[in-house]
Amino acid sequence: MKHKTLQFNSNIIAAKIRMCVYGSILVSSMVSPLAQAADFSSSYQAYQQAVAAKDVEQTLVYAQQAFDLGKVSFGEHHIDTAKLLMNLANVQRDSGDNVSASQNYDKVLASYLAHYGEDSLEVLDPMLLAAESTTNDKKAQALFEDAINVAKSLNEPLVLAEVYTAAFKHLYKTTEYNHTIKNYGLKAYDIYSKHLPEDAILRVDATYLAASIQFAEKQYDAAERLFLEVIKQYQALDYSHPSELHAHAVLVELYEKQNNSQQATAHCIAIGKMKPWSDDQDQVPLFRHHPNYPKSYAIDRKQGWVDMAFTIDVNGFVKSASVIDSKGGKRFEKESLEAIQKWRYAPKFVDGNPVEAQAKVRLDFTIANG
Template identity: 45%
Template sequence: MHIFLRLSVVSVFVSQMANAVPTDTDTAGFSLAYQDYNQAVQANNQADIITYARQAYELGAVKFGVDSIDSAKLAMNWANAIVEQSKQNNKGRVVQDESVIKAQQLFESALTVYRQKLPENDIAFVDPLVGLAQTTADDAYAKKVLFEAIEIAQEADNEFTIAEVKTLAFYRLTGTDFYTRAVRRFAFDAYDIYVNKLPDNAIKRVNATYLYGVLNEAMGKHTKAVDALVEVIKQYQALPYSHPHELRAHALLVDIYQKRGQDDQATEHCIAIGKMTPWNEQQEQTPLFRTPPNYPKSYAKRGKSGWVKLQFTVDEQGFVQSPQVLDSKGGSQFEKESVEALTQWRYAPKFVDGKPTKGTSTVRLDFTLG
């Protein structure tokens, strides 16, 4: 199966490119650099991956010729290493800088070679096209190359590649002018493929199920969202580490259940989050569910603004108890509305020695007119 993509949040990993090295004309310098590169990949040493990927490309370009397929693959190895480094440095995002611009140039050069050397719409085009989508700052261009990659994968009837490219396209185009219902549908298409083709605990299927749940929650389809998020938590709990999506799934379920008035179901997930996250006495705790305070009409008519700082207790089930005003500005009605709203919020309880217990926290609510 010809798949070079590996999407987690959504990333394209370095391909091994085992068939790209013709041993009959091997030179010592290139062979050593490429061997070092593969060892760095196995060790997951990102700094060495970039160093040796660059060396292998530069030596390979001399050995094979800049316009060869082998050099194009070596260029993508280096480019993908740069992309991975950028994601590691920027919390999963590719941030445009000189190195990422260099990666884009490498992907462009590889795509040019592929267009010259390979049959039209060869499945191998997917790799440089996806790489370009990640490294370009031009959203319109990203859409263009991603749609081309999807079309190629569909023509090849390669379902896993279709799913991965559609997932990447969803994440890349979300938040841009090109995010449409059709783009949102990509996430559902990928989910359908993974559910049909992968076992329940396959990480790609679980990640796709998480996204399916998030999207259904955003669309107001709470029953579908709950079913998906509960399944996500079940699968992530089997991992030997805490996955960020597990925490977020719990938080979304708290929000959904509270909106439905199902306090008991929400409590289960408040407690689960409390077990996963340490309580910090030195900062405001993050609410899992909140309702904004009403803006007093009389104050709004007069253009009054202000703020209220409150102290409160989060009990063993994550409910707010005994809210007290510590300080405020603007008037007593701001204080009244703040206390009333805060009593409806839900938090993760504090855990001590593995058991939930009461904890004290503070919050400041600001009242400003837009």
């Protein structure tokens, strides 16, 4: 029986918006043919060649040079100058200069807003990049909210779903995370479910995200249904996708919480039978349960760590865990040993077959100041 193939080419909005927040693509927007200066043309051509060669250092040099010369050729407030500045900001971000990148994305956004208007499709790209690059969580949230409002005004559901997804993935890691942000991930899933087939990769990824949200919210029935849907779709591949492995691992925990060991074991066995994305991949952590902080130690503000060694079996279970060394007290050791038994891994594979493997880990017990 021939398996269906996931629709990995369902880039619905690629022709409408370049969502470069999802990658490190340095491909430039086309600049105006009005650029006649030979020095600018040479710099821009050198920039494109550096991009093609994936030479970040040279790309940064020529992106800066092309922007400086383009600003003279086009004028400081010309939209092509803003596009050249966005190229520069992209390279700065990828080279680790996040401060300069953030400042330049803000300038690009201001130019785009002035040129295209507040409710235009074009402003979404720099708006999302500005939100992603800032270290100010409140500013990021405000920019994402603006982007959501722009997407809503366009009446393009799939564009809105992309923005919801970008907002959730960034903001859930920040201090601004709340019920509204949680719902961004669920709303993206709802949109994709209505507008894309089950095997479209954007929908499958959104299903996985929604399942993870529901599991974190202890909505276990909804999480189970969604994780099973993820597994079903990724089974069409000729290798095991990391999200499929994680779905199995979370379902192991979910069924154990429900005292349903039979179903939990079935998913453990499924992990061991999977085809890895590399024939010789090392074990990959899929689920980690944090140890409880001993209450008496927390009251006394006692801190420490525990080094452990253990074996990961062919089904991704931890066994034979032992303490190598520790600091802080026996209770840290006890909680660490109990927690690590609940960890799940994709097993180590050799020549495409799962094998037992040894691993070590340190668990830190720290109390934040304040």
